Amino acid sequence: MTLVLPSTIEARKAEAATIFGSHGVPTRRVEEWKYSDLKVALGEAGIGTDQALWQVDTLPDGVEMFDLSRNGAPDWVQKHFATAGRNIMGTASLTLSDGGVALRIAKGAKISRPLKLTFQGNGHVRGLLVLEDGASLTLVESVGIADFRNVGFEIVLGEGASLEHVRISQQSADAVLVEEASLCIAAGARYCAHFVGFGSKLSRMELEIALEGEGAQAHLSGVSVLDGKRHSDVTTHVIHRHGNTASTQLFKHVAGGNARAVYQGKVTVAKGADGSDSHQSAKALLLSENAEADLKPELEIFADDVKCAHGAAVGDLDAESLFYLRARGIPEAEARGLLLQAFLEDAVAEIVNIDQRELVRTELLTALKRVA
Amino acid sequence: MLEIKNLHVSVGDKEILKGLNLSIKAGEVHAIMGPNGSGKSTLSYVLAGRAGYDITEGLITYNGEDLAALAPEVRAAKGVFLAMQYPVEIPGVTTMMFLKTALNSQRRARGESDLDAVAVLKLVRAKAKTLNVSEEMLKRALNVGFSGGEKKRLEILQMALFEPKLAVLDETDSGLDIDALKLVAEGVNTLRASSRAMLVITHYQRLLDYIVPDRIHVLARGKIVAEGGKELALELEAKGYEHILKEPA
Numbered sequence: 056m057t058l059v060l061p062s063t064i065e066a067r068k069a070e071a072a073t074i075f076g077s078h079g080v081p082t083r084r085v086e087e088w089k090y091s092d093l094k095v096a097l098g099e100a101g102i103g104t105d106q107a108l109w110q111v112d113t114l115p116d117g118v119e120m121f122d123l124s125r126n127g128a129p130d131w132v133q134k135h136f137a138t139a140g141r142n143i144m145g146t147a148s149l150t151l152s153d154g155g156v157a158l159r160i161a162k163g164a165k166i167s168r169p170l171k172l173t174f175q176g177n178g179h180v181r182g183l184l185v186l187e188d189g190a191s192l193t194l195v196e197s198v199g200i201a202d203f204r205n206v207g208f209e210i211v212l213g214e215g216a217s218l219e220h221v222r223i224s225q226q227s228a229d230a231v232l233v234e235e236a237s238l239c240i241a242a243g244a245r246y247c248a249h250f251v252g253f254g255s256k257l258s259r260m261e262l263e264i265a266l267e268g269e270g271a272q273a274h275l276s277g278v279s280v281l282d283g284k285r286h287s288d289v290t291t292h293v294i295h296r297h298g299n300t301a302s303t304q305l306f307k308h309v310a311g312g313n314a315r316a317v318y319q320g321k322v323t324v325a326k327g328a329d330g331s332d333s334h335q336s337a338k339a340l341l342l343s344e345n346a347e348a349d350l351k352p353e354l355e356i357f358a359d360d361v362k363c364a365h366g367a368a369v370g371d372l373d374a375e376s377l378f379y380l381r382a383r384g385i386p387e388a389e390a391r392g393l394l395l396q397a398f399l400e401d402a403v404a405e406i407v408n409i410d411q412r413e414l415v416r417t418e419l420l421t422a423l424k425r426v427a
Numbered sequence: 428m429l430e431i432k433n434l435h436v437s438v439g440d441k442e443i444l445k446g447l448n449l450s451i452k453a454g455e456v457h458a459i460m461g462p463n464g465s466g467k468s469t470l471s472y473v474l475a476g477r478a479g480y481d482i483t484e485g486l487i488t489y490n491g492e493d494l495a496a497l498a499p500e501v502r503a504a505k506g507v508f509l510a511m512q513y514p515v516e517i518p519g520v521t522t523m524m525f526l527k528t529a530l531n532s533q534r535r536a537r538g539e540s541d542l543d544a545v546a547v548l549k550l551v552r553a554k555a556k557t558l559n560v561s562e563e564m565l566k567r568a569l570n571v572g573f574s575g576g577e578k579k580r581l582e583i584l585q586m587a588l589f590e591p592k593l594a595v596l597d598e599t600d601s602g603l604d605i606d607a608l609k610l611v612a613e614g615v616n617t618l619r620a621s622s623r624a625m626l627v628i629t630h631y632q633r634l635l636d637y638i639v640p641d642r643i644h645v646l647a648r649g650k651i652v653a654e655g656g657k658e659l660a661l662e663l664e665a666k667g668y669e670h671i672l673k674e675p676a
Contacts, residue, residue, distance in 0.1 A: 374478070379515040382475045383525075383585065384503035384533035393528065397519025397568075 067137035071149035096257040105178025124154035140237025148207030155181030160190035175199025188213035212244035226255035242268025250277035254285030266300035280422040281314035288317035295331040311342035311426035335365035434485035445649035461646035471597040475509035504536030506592030510582040575602035600634035612637030632664040
């Protein structure tokens with residue numbers, strides 16, 4: 056079957072191909088990639104042209120799905136697909152991927168059962184999730200094992216829509232994984248995302264979030280626990296395009312061995328977006344001399360009346376707390392684990408879905424035992 | 428139970444304890460009084476095993492064992508408890524979870540089986556009631572946002588829960604108003620037992636009105652400079668430390 060794309064999508068893909076063609080695979084010389092050298096991590100194999108796969112576990116009632124490798128894209132796909140985000144690897148997946156999945160939650164539909172989506176296999180793949188006005192959903196994204204995968208994900212939230220997005224990335228040590236999510240958030244809509252990462256040769260989650268209407272909100276939290284030579288990079292760009300919008304970011308990292316945790320968070324408040332409120336916090340605990348954390352919160356403000364705060368801190372476990380726990384009979388290794396868990400807890404506590412929150416706690420506990 | 432002989436302790440390059448001798452038997456309550464900077468807190472930390480407090484000379488024997496050779500958690504499991512002057516705040520660990528983990532760690536170290544969550548809760552609730560520790564406090568993060576009195580009450584609650592053989596109370600009265608002080612003292616007094624020794628460290632005589640010791644030692648410049656019965660506290664209160672410090676030890 057030959058894929059015949061609607062002309063609108065064809066044009067957007069052509070535009071993406073031009074952009075990707077002029078950049079190529081990012082190296083450290085590209086500012087947004089200065090802590091994660093994708094080209095070096097990939098080596099001679101490069102990004103290839105493989106098609107990665109996707110899988111949706113039992114579609115909850117009220118969710119419509121379209122396979123992007125098929126002909127006859129419905130109107131809502133034609134309207135939204137390939138419209139947002141033009142970061143380098145996003146344009147790469149648009150250029151090189153023929154498939155992927157599109158999902159739609161109809162206007163006002165409240166989906167109570169979480170939607171489970173897995174991207175798997177090697178290569179490039181696209182995702183599109185549209186929540187129409189007033190719709191709500193919990194998306195649980197799983198990250199399948201791969202040598203290299205590049206996921207381009209677009210999320211559109213209509214007015215008053217609400218999405219909780221939980222992504223847990225358990226990977227083999229030599230995987231190279233890149234995902235770019237681009238979001239458009241309309242007035243009164245709310246996006247809450249939680250990224251849990253255990254790193255790999257190179258793992259990068261990149262977000263570009265546009266708060267497009269009055270009262271739009273984005274709340275991001277994330278934790279990573281890294282050992283060995285694992286590398287985890289979360290790069291965000293939140294753009295307050297409209298006034299009275301709010302964003303918060305809370306990222307916590309624990310790194311041991313020769314691991315490296317990266318957080319780059321840029322917040323842009325556009326001209327006229329008065330009354331915008333943004334808060335960014337990134338912290339890391341380094342458990343060995345060779346572990347590294349690069350935390351770079353950044354503000355770019357073009358409006359007059361805004362409230363923005365950002366902060367970053369890197370440290371070691373508190374000796375006094377450790378002594379207190381040990382003096383009460385808790386063995387050192389367990390006490391360290393408990394303090395690391397406690398360090399991560401405020402970011403984990405932001406996960407609203409109870410099952411996912413408990414799952415994350417369990418997975419963190421296992422990982423902390425490895426690094427503590 | 429506790430025998431301290433010629434104890435010299437340094438923190439960094441500075442010698443804080445300079446030949447301290449002390450002996451406490453089971454069933455006894457001893458008090459250590461002394462001015463600021465005399466080495467009171469250093470003694471409590473050395474007994475609990477805090478890193479950075481180096482024993483350069485002397486010996487601490489606890490039930491026939493060399494205490495200094497044991498890790499802090501091992502001491503705790505063997506019955507040493509230090510109620511700290513400044514209990515640490517640990518965000519992200521709930522008080523109840525901490526109590527359960529600590530209690531079961533000690534039990535495990537002694538070869539006893541773990542208590543399940545319900546059993547621990549029952550135990551804690553019973554002790555919490557008498558010490559006026561609310562259910563809400565137990566749900567909060569450990570010591571976070573607790574008042575001075577709440578923190579001290581929680582220390583005594585732990586003492587009641589762990590049932591130590593040797594309890595060291597470091598300035599448990601500091602920062603307490605008179606009602607809180609009475610409550611804490613009452614909690615301590617109910618734990619007096621023939622099998623238990625207590626060492627109450629304080630700057631002021633006030634606490635000793637409520638926890639009446641068998642013996643009082645005055646610590647100054649890293650040594651015990653005076654000893655006596657409970658009346659010594661009143662003498663110190665009336666005449667101040669200067670008076671005693673002038674006399675040869």
